[in-house]
Amino acid sequence: MTLKPAVDIRPARGKLGILLPGMGAVATTFIAGVLNVRNGLAKPIGSLTQMGTIRLGKRTENRSPLIRDFVSLAALSDVCFGGWDIFPDDAYTAARKAGVLAAEHLEPIKDELSAIRPWPAVFENSWVKRLSGEHVKKGTSKADLAAQVGQDIANFKRDQGLARMVAIWCGSTEVYPTPAAVHATLAAFEKGLKDSNPAISPSQIYAYACLKAGVPYANGAPNLALDIPAFVELAKKNQVPIAGKDFKTGQTLMKTILAPGLKARLLGLEGWYSTNILGNRDGEVLDDPDSFRSKEVSKLGVLEHILQPHLYPDLYQGFHHVVRINYYPPRGDNKEGWDNIDIRGWLGYPMQIKIDFPCRDSILAAPLVLDLALFMDLAQRAGMHGIQEWLSFYFKSPMTAEGLYPEHDLFIQHVKLKNTLRYLKGEELITHLGREYYD
């Protein structure tokens, strides 16, 4: 039984171009992964769009198709890649330098990877203090730089014969800024571009150029980029989907898996101490306190929103939450995260949980880039524009409508995502009530 008529979704016909501002560890692990999967050399583990199923109707109906068979998504054979970086390395060289993937996953696709060369970046050292790049655009103003990015996008579309495009920011984390008057409206922002207003960051110049070109845009980093009123306005005006921010991987993923469980069982929390060691370029950038501040703000909100101390003061009022990231080069991309969690049970008796998660940062992030690219394209074809809250599942710090608190619980986010797909296809939403089996 269907609940409502399905939304009219334009079919995923033709090629989809995936634009990546920032072609470092995450972006190249994503590209190389897609090429490996496409050539039958590896499995897309961690990707909901490639491996996930979706239950439809009652449990007795046994209908659980693959998500990619249920909704029309771009096929991996139809995607191609473009991007910008402050270093001129092609995707093969950048992937080798990032050191995430072994030769067995790079050598068979060396020619395809080597052909992907980044365009010169929009970059200002004051926004990412630990990097300086030579492969950078020169412009007479920020408006001129945005126009140059727009030209790159148009050339990419023409040269590759693309039907559609999406963009996922995989660039370094910029310093933590405060929203300024120039971010408040589209008119103020466009004037700010002409005046080269210092409060406009490079990541905002890419976002502006993409939204102007009607390209859906997701922000994988924690810095302020899309989440300003000017872009919400532009996304609405140009009917473009936007989403962000900060890929939910590693320690925060674990937090949003565990914390909902503690809260469901009404176990109290005294404190949650999280620390990491990380040795890749991202770790080096985050070693700068101003870039780390962007990350810290993104990571800290999670527990507060899941545990709702205002509703459960006896359990969660005033818990201590500390997050540290330490740059430690010997580990490269193979981050290790430790958590010490001090909880309280029956009558207030204390207990502890310890987590040691030796993970791989870009291996966890790459499937999120793929899913976001394919789902953002779906959203565009389904006529959904503005903030895509149903994609909160992928972010540490999900964007929401003004005045709405974000949903951080991974399981609620998962239900929200799947119910959105059911809604788009006119299938009954799943409430898990299940009374009908007992009537």
Ligand SMILES: NC(=O)c1ccc[n+]([C@@H]2O[C@H](COP(=O)([O-])OP(=O)(O)OC[C@H]3O[C@@H](n4cnc5c(N)ncnc54)[C@H](O)[C@@H]3O)[C@@H](O)[C@H]2O)c1
């Ligand atoms: N890996 C994860 O698990 C994870 C999780 C959440 C968020 N992130 C974020 O994703 C982003 C990418 O992570 P990474 O590990 O690939 O880092 P990385 O340092 O390997 O790659 C970032 C790339 O962006 C480039 N860059 C910086 N500023 C640029 C600009 N203005 N224009 C174009 N390119 C620019 C850098 O030269 C670099 O090659 C970071 O912001 C990181 O914080 C990563």
